[in-house]
């Protein structure tokens with residue numbers, strides 16, 4: 001007779017109590033990458049999994065990273081089921097596009113009015129940021145926070161987290177994001193993170209500080225974050241107990 005006993009990990013692993021898993025925070029897929037003035041993306045950074053979207057749009061070629069694009073497509077369907085037609089205004093922007101936009105605006109204004117993000121600081125360069133409007137606002141030249149009064153913006157604010165998006169630049173977070181309220185700018189972070197940020201009402205700057213602080217505290221318990229990831233990546237140990245007919249027990253460990 002053979003008994004299999006799952007024993008879990010034998011190492012002394014301090015308990016992980018943060019509501020988001022270490023694998024998500026390891027950010028290997030880049031979904032929680034922070035891009036702002038203090039955290040500039042490299043001029044050569046371009047996501048490798050951009051796909052073209054087939055959604056109602058103001059411009060011809062909208063691209064987002066694959067998982068974000070698929071989530072946005074599901075969200076557009078759900079919004080339409082609820083009676084709201086959404087439009088894509090702007091999605092992925094390369095560093096060079098952002099660079100051109102920034103210096104065009106600077107030339108036009110004569111100073112940085114902060115309406116166009118500095119090259120490398122744009123959430124659009126991540127391939128996870130997208131501006132979403134209703135029909136009325138696609139007909140206007142500029143954007144402003146009055147968009148928040150529309151039913152479509154209210155639908156987005158209430159539901160986008162269900163699809164893995166957050167409103168990246170909230171009205172009461174301007175000091176932290178250093179960007180004016182943009183009720184149309186959605187950022188894909190994945191469902192678990194979006195739900196947590198929505199429930200805790202955190203902007204991406206706050207969330208980043210929040211999880212980095214947690215990891216610093218966690219590491220004081222005696223295991224580094226990298227070690228934790230390695231331990232968790234290993235399959236659980238299995239103890240095999242062979243009991244022969246004469247009642248002798250034979251133990252072996254498998255990993």
Ligand SMILES: [Zn+2]
Pocket residue numbers: 090124129130131185
């Ligand atoms: Zn935007």
